[in-house]
Amino acid sequence: MKTNGYKPTSPSACLPKCPTGVQGLDEITGGGLPRGRPTLVCGGAGCGKTLFAAEFLVRGAAQFGEPGVFMSFEETEAELKANVASLGFDLSGLVRHKKILLEHIHIERSEIHETGEYDLEGLFVRLNLAIDSIGAKRVVLDTLEALFAGLPNEAILRAELRRLFRWLKDKRVTAVITAERGREQLTRHGLEEYVSDCVILLDHRVHDQIATRHLRVVKYRGALHGTNEFPFLIGDEGISVLPITSLGLTHKVTSGRISTGIPRLDAMLGGRGFFRGSSILLTGTPGTGKTIISTCFARAAARRGERVLFFSFEESPDQIIRNTRSIGMHLEPLVRRGLLRFHAARPTLYGLEMHLATMFKEIAAFQPHVVIMDPITSLMVAGTDSETKGMVTRLIDYLKGGQITSLFTSLTHGGHALQQSEIAMSSLMDAWMLLQDFEGNGERNRVLYVIKARGMAHSNQIREFLISDRGIDLVDAYIGPSGVLTGAAQVAQTAREKAEVLASKQEAARRRRELKRKRAALEQQIVGLRSEHEANDMELRQIDEQVGTQTRLLTTGRTELGRLRQADVSLAAGARGNHQPKGGK
Amino acid sequence: MMKTKTVKRPASSSAPRSGKLWQLRLYVAGQTPKSLTAFVNLKKICENHLKGRYHIEVIDLVEQPQLSRGDQILAIPTLVRKLPVPVRKIIGDLSDTDRVLVGLDLRPAD
Numbered sequence: 001m002k003t004n005g006y007k008p009t010s011p012s013a014c015l016p017k018c019p020t021g022v023q024g025l026d027e028i029t030g031g032g033l034p035r036g037r038p039t040l041v042c043g044g045a046g047c048g049k050t051l052f053a054a055e056f057l058v059r060g061a062a063q064f065g066e067p068g069v070f071m072s073f074e075e076t077e078a079e080l081k082a083n084v085a086s087l088g089f090d091l092s093g094l095v096r097h098k099k100i101l102l103e104h105i106h107i108e109r110s111e112i113h114e115t116g117e118y119d120l121e122g123l124f125v126r127l128n129l130a131i132d133s134i135g136a137k138r139v140v141l142d143t144l145e146a147l148f149a150g151l152p153n154e155a156i157l158r159a160e161l162r163r164l165f166r167w168l169k170d171k172r173v174t175a176v177i178t179a180e181r182g183r184e185q186l187t188r189h190g191l192e193e194y195v196s197d198c199v200i201l202l203d204h205r206v207h208d209q210i211a212t213r214h215l216r217v218v219k220y221r222g223a224l225h226g227t228n229e230f231p232f233l234i235g236d237e238g239i240s241v242l243p244i245t246s247l248g249l250t251h252k253v254t255s256g257r258i259s260t261g262i263p264r265l266d267a268m269l270g271g272r273g274f275f276r277g278s279s280i281l282l283t284g285t286p287g288t289g290k291t292i293i294s295t296c297f298a299r300a301a302a303r304r305g306e307r308v309l310f311f312s313f314e315e316s317p318d319q320i321i322r323n324t325r326s327i328g329m330h331l332e333p334l335v336r337r338g339l340l341r342f343h344a345a346r347p348t349l350y351g352l353e354m355h356l357a358t359m360f361k362e363i364a365a366f367q368p369h370v371v372i373m374d375p376i377t378s379l380m381v382a383g384t385d386s387e388t389k390g391m392v393t394r395l396i397d398y399l400k401g402g403q404i405t406s407l408f409t410s411l412t413h414g415g416h417a418l419q420q421s422e423i424a425m426s427s428l429m430d431a432w433m434l435l436q437d438f439e440g441n442g443e444r445n446r447v448l449y450v451i452k453a454r455g456m457a458h459s460n461q462i463r464e465f466l467i468s469d470r471g472i473d474l475v476d477a478y479i480g481p482s483g484v485l486t487g488a489a490q491v492a493q494t495a496r497e498k499a500e501v502l503a504s505k506q507e508a509a510r511r512r513r514e515l516k517r518k519r520a521a522l523e524q525q526i527v528g529l530r531s532e533h534e535a536n537d538m539e540l541r542q543i544d545e546q547v548g549t550q551t552r553l554l555t556t557g558r559t560e561l562g563r564l565r566q567a568d569v570s571l572a573a574g575a576r577g578n579h580q581p582k583g584g585k
Numbered sequence: 586m587m588k589t590k591t592v593k594r595p596a597s598s599s600a601p602r603s604g605k606l607w608q609l610r611l612y613v614a615g616q617t618p619k620s621l622t623a624f625v626n627l628k629k630i631c632e633n634h635l636k637g638r639y640h641i642e643v644i645d646l647v648e649q650p651q652l653s654r655g656d657q658i659l660a661i662p663t664l665v666r667k668l669p670v671p672v673r674k675i676i677g678d679l680s681d682t683d684r685v686l687v688g689l690d691l692r693p694a695d
Contacts, residue, residue, distance in 0.1 A: 106657045113688030116677035117622075121614040122646060122658035129650040151660065151676075 021059030043202030107150030261300025284435030
């Protein structure tokens with residue numbers, strides 16, 4: 001699975017391969033069928049054995065310059081030419097130029113009577129002649145089992161077949177031998193016993209009324225190979241096998257961005273939208289607006305002049321155009337200018353592989369920049385989950401290889417397992433947006449959120465998603481203790497909040513006023529106190545002055561008295577002078 | 586006798602006029618024991634049952650491989666009854682005489 005069994009080894013160590021030119025098969029087998037050895041291709045009726053063999057031969061002759069011999073035991077030359085021509089191969093031309101030799105061997109049991117010992121030397125002679133006449137490098141025997149019907153003696157036949165395969169190897173031709181699928185074994189007559197180098201099994205299965213062809217390399221001696229069952233198709237260019245992992249993960253990426261067409265959604269995605277060439281998944285329950293978002297995306301791209309291919313599996317193009325007109329988006333001019341192309345098909349119209357092939361063809365023809373698939377889940381009815389996943393993988397690989405941005409919508413069922421069914425697919429996607437309903441308060445509202453967006457910072461918020469006649473807009477959803485509120489509840493909540501804000505503002509103003517008043521009162525008080533304080537100060541100073549004056553008066557009075565009493569002026573003034581006032585008090 | 590590409594056994598002059606001419610072709614590939622046995626057996630049967638009115642042509646595909654296409658030869662040896670029509674093919678070394686006679690319509694099947 002992971003490498004398809006292909007490992008490049010040195011040419012000497014590796015079995016030489018013979019490219020088939022069959023799209024995809026050479027990837028699975030790592031280069032083609034074993035060169036110079038017989039390969040058995042078995043399968044039930046109508047699974048494409050003869051076509052496979054014919055394509056191997058025609059491509060060998062036309063593309064690889066290896067002439068081939070087609071030895072048919074069932075169809076005549078004319079039948080073969082007609083059958084192959086319907087698939088675009090010019091067998092007649094190749095036959096004319098001696099690149100291919102058609103040889104019809106007719107066996108009619110009723111004409112044949114067995115009388116004793118014999119061998120199949122006649123077949124060898126014919127084959128030898130055919131190979132030598134055009135220098136064939138490739139041989140097809142279609143189908144050897146006709147011999148079992150024509151020749152009664154199985155013991156001889158088996159011995160001769162063993163010899164034939166040996167002989168083909170000695171002849172160094174790359175041979176494809178077809179055989180009918182048996183009930184218990186790979187082939188009805190056990191041919192796989194003789195062809196031991198490479199066995200390819202073709203299968204045509206019907207699952208839920210839808211038929212898909214599968215190819216499996218059962219055995220490839222001496223080489224690693226993809227052992228899985230690979231779906232294949234018979235288109236008008238022959239067989240194409242579609243190996244799931246053929247492209248690997250080697251596509252180049254760009255860091256260019258592409259707008260979603262919804263400004264606020266772009267804002268959620270780092271402000272610039274998705275990466276160009278990325279794959280985007282948009283899941284949602286019914287009626288959440290998946291198609292509208294995808295048409296919005298398509299319109300935005302087309303208006304930038306990019307080509308958009310819109311695969312619709314549910315609605316007809318006209319219906320989409322009409323419906324989007326109701327939200328103010330006009331798609332007709334874009335369709336007329338060839339920028340937007342719709343491709344509508346019922347999922348059940350044909351099998352998944354055919355859908356895939358049709359998509360590939362459309363994409364190759366239109367060369368779009370953006371591809372939209374609406375919805376991818378519809379295709380699940382055309383195949384099982386794993387098949388769908390495989391198909392989506394191949395589609396994404398293909399689109400990424402061409403740097404085409406792809407948007408897949410996916411319908412999920414209501415209920416709890418909203419993301420469950422998408423897990424398989426989501427891992428393949430670079431970005432995943434989820435659309436969801438919120439029910440409550442008698443209404444249903446849509447929300448959108450980005451679950452993942454590889455390689456970019458993205459918003460983790462849930463946004464309410466509004467569809468109006470002016471288009472799409474996103475608004476912030478209210479997220480609070482009671483959950484996410486949308487719609488009227490959101491509006492009500494917003495109003496309630498506004499009222500609360502107003503109330504608190506008023507409250508604040510009131511308190512501010514009160515505080516101001518208090519402050520003013522305090523200030524007044526402060527002024528009063530200060531004046532009182534000043535008055536006190538004044539009083540204190542007056543008292544001090546009075547005391548000073550009295551003291552001075554007392555002192556001068558005493559000095560005067562002493563002088564009058566003729567005391568020792570100087571001593572009395574120094575020693576007693578200071579004590580005198582206290583004592584005088 | 587098998588060295589030539591074709592061994593012609595023209596009807597002898599004593600062949601009855603009324604009898605149809607049997608034109609038989611024996612395809613071989615080289616002088617293998619089976620081929621030689623087949624030729625010996627064929628001659629014996631013809632002499633016994635078609636005396637004088639048979640013509641055997643031996644075609645060696647090793648030498649003339651292109652002749653294998655015309656009669657759709659797969660098995661060797663193959664005896665083809667070209668005439669009388671319808672064409673009959675008998676494969677094997679013709680050792681089972683009864684079956685050869687049935688195959689050649691010389692004796693009705695049991």
